[in-house]
Each structure stands twice: as structure tokens, then as C-alpha cells.
Amino acid sequence: MHKIADNLKKVSARIEQAAHTAARETTEICLLAVSKTRSAGAIRRACDCGQRQFGENYLQEALEKQTLLTDLDLEWHFIGPIQSNKTRAIAENFDWVHSVDRVKVARRLSEQRPPARGPLNICLQINTDAEATKAGVDYRDLEALAAQVSELPALRLRGLMAIPARRTEPAQQQAVFEQVAAALERLQKRLPQAPLDTLSMGMSADLEAAIAAGATIVRVGTDIFGPRNP
Numbered sequence: 431m432h433k434i435a436d437n438l439k440k441v442s443a444r445i446e447q448a449a450h451t452a453a454r455e456t457t458e459i460c461l462l463a464v465s466k467t468r469s470a471g472a473i474r475r476a477c478d479c480g481q482r483q484f485g486e487n488y489l490q491e492a493l494e495k496q497t498l499l500t501d502l503d504l505e506w507h508f509i510g511p512i513q514s515n516k517t518r519a520i521a522e523n524f525d526w527v528h529s530v531d532r533v534k535v536a537r538r539l540s541e542q543r544p545p546a547r548g549p550l551n552i553c554l555q556i557n558t559d560a561e562a563t564k565a566g567v568d569y570r571d572l573e574a575l576a577a578q579v580s581e582l583p584a585l586r587l588r589g590l591m592a593i594p595a596r597r598t599e600p601a602q603q604q605a606v607f608e609q610v611a612a613a614l615e616r617l618q619k620r621l622p623q624a625p626l627d628t629l630s631m632g633m634s635a636d637l638e639a640a641i642a643a644g645a646t647i648v649r650v651g652t653d654i655f656g657p658r659n660p
């Protein structure tokens with residue numbers, strides 16, 4: 431068995447165990463394989479093992495790999511920072527965008543989404559640690575942004591995405607993820623018509639804490655594909 435197959439089994443077992451511990455169904459949790467910096471061949475090997483959802487951070491790199499993989503039925507998630515001059519290619523070539531944090535980008539994605547592709551699934555990235563240098567909307571601005579995004583015709587506002595600052599204590603990791611989950615619950619009450627069912631949170635180092643707090647998409651790179659070269 432090759433390494434990626436072995437790693438995918440191990441990550442799936444971790445997800446199952448974490449779901450069991452949290453008294454949740456494994457089927458509620460989607461594994462997103464984060465393939466930034468990985469080759470198209472590595473994505474193909476993961477797909478051979480049944481992995482269908484892939485996350486990419488860098489547009490140009492993602493488009494090049496997509497061109498090499500058109501024979502596969504993959505679901506592509508954009509999870510990196512978005513420059514507003516790149517929204518058209520994102521709207522045309524992805525199924526999900528997790529990293530929306532301003533209305534200007536959301537408007538462009540909605541206007542530029544090809545109707546034939548159906549609505550684009552959107553998560554709003556939340557700045558969990560109020561770090562001025564980090565991407566994401568602050569909690570205090572979240573409801574206003576969500577209300578605006580939920581009105582855009584070619585988007586489906588699905589939920590929230592978070593990349594918390596590194597913490598080593600699982601209890602501390604979980605506390606941050608629980609704040610994100612609470613923010614989603616507030617949005618569900620404010621916007622009952624929006625299909626808000628997604629918490630994109632948890633990576634290789636903290637997916638257990640994220641699942642304990644209600645994650646529905648965990649984004650895993652290193653523990654599937656191995657260490658990234660800097």
C-alpha cells in the first residue's frame with residue numbers, strides 16, 4: 431500500500447474515533463484533502479483511494495492541476511486568501527470557497543459564477559484570534575457580512591471557516607472552535623432561510639478538538655500527503 435493510502439486510512443480512523451467520542455455520526459464529517467504544493471499525481475493517488483474533495487490555496491497552481499485531472503470527478507474547494515482580481519477564475523473553477531471575508535469579493539463571485547455551474551458554496555472565514563494581520567472577518571462584523579452574502583443570488587452561504595492560532599492544549603483548541611460553533615448558531619437564528627450547515631475547522635494537528643466542537647469539514651494536508659517543502 432502506498433503512503434497516501436495508508437495516511438488516508440489513518441486520518442479516517444482519527445475522524446471516526448473523534449466522532450465516536452463526541453457522540454456524532456462519522457457521516458456528518460467531510461474530509462477535505464488540502465493539496466496545496468502537491469502534484470497532480472499525488473491528488474490522483476488520493477482519488478484512487480476514494481478521496482474526492484480537494485482544497486487549494488493558490489489559484490494558478492490549482493488551475494494547472496485541475497487541467498491535468500479533468501478525467502476525474504473531483505470537488506474543488508478554494509481555501510486561500512482571495513485577491514479581488516482573481517474572483518472570476520475562482521467562481522468558474524471551484525465548487526466551494528471557504529475564505530470569503532468581505533462583501534466586495536462575495537459580490538464579484540456571485541456576479542461571475544457561471545449559471546450552468548449552479549450556486550457556489552460559501553463559508554465566511556472568521557478571525558478567531560482578533561489578530562490584525564490575519565485574514566477573516568471579526569466576530570462583531572460577522573452578522574452584517576452574513577446578511578449581505580446571504581442575499582447574493584449565485585451564492586449559497588453554508589457556514590464558517592476558521593484557522594485559529596496554534597495552541598497545543600486540546601482543551602484550549604476546543605474552546606476556540608466552540609466559539610466558532612456558537613457564532614454559527616447565532617447566524618442560524620438570524621438568517622433562518624440560509625442553508626447554514628457547515629463548520630470548516632480542524633487541520634492535521636487539531637482535528638479531534640474541532641470535531642468535538644462540531645466541525646463538519648476538516649481540512650487535512652500534512653497528515654495525508656506528508657510534510658510540505660517550504
Ligand SMILES: *Cc1c(COP(=O)(O)O)cnc(C)c1O
Pocket residue numbers: 464466487509510593633634635649650651652653
Ligand atoms: C495548509 C492548510 C490546511 C492544512 O494544514 P495541515 O496542517 O497541513 O493539515 C488547512 N487549511 C488551510 C486554510 C490551509 O492553508
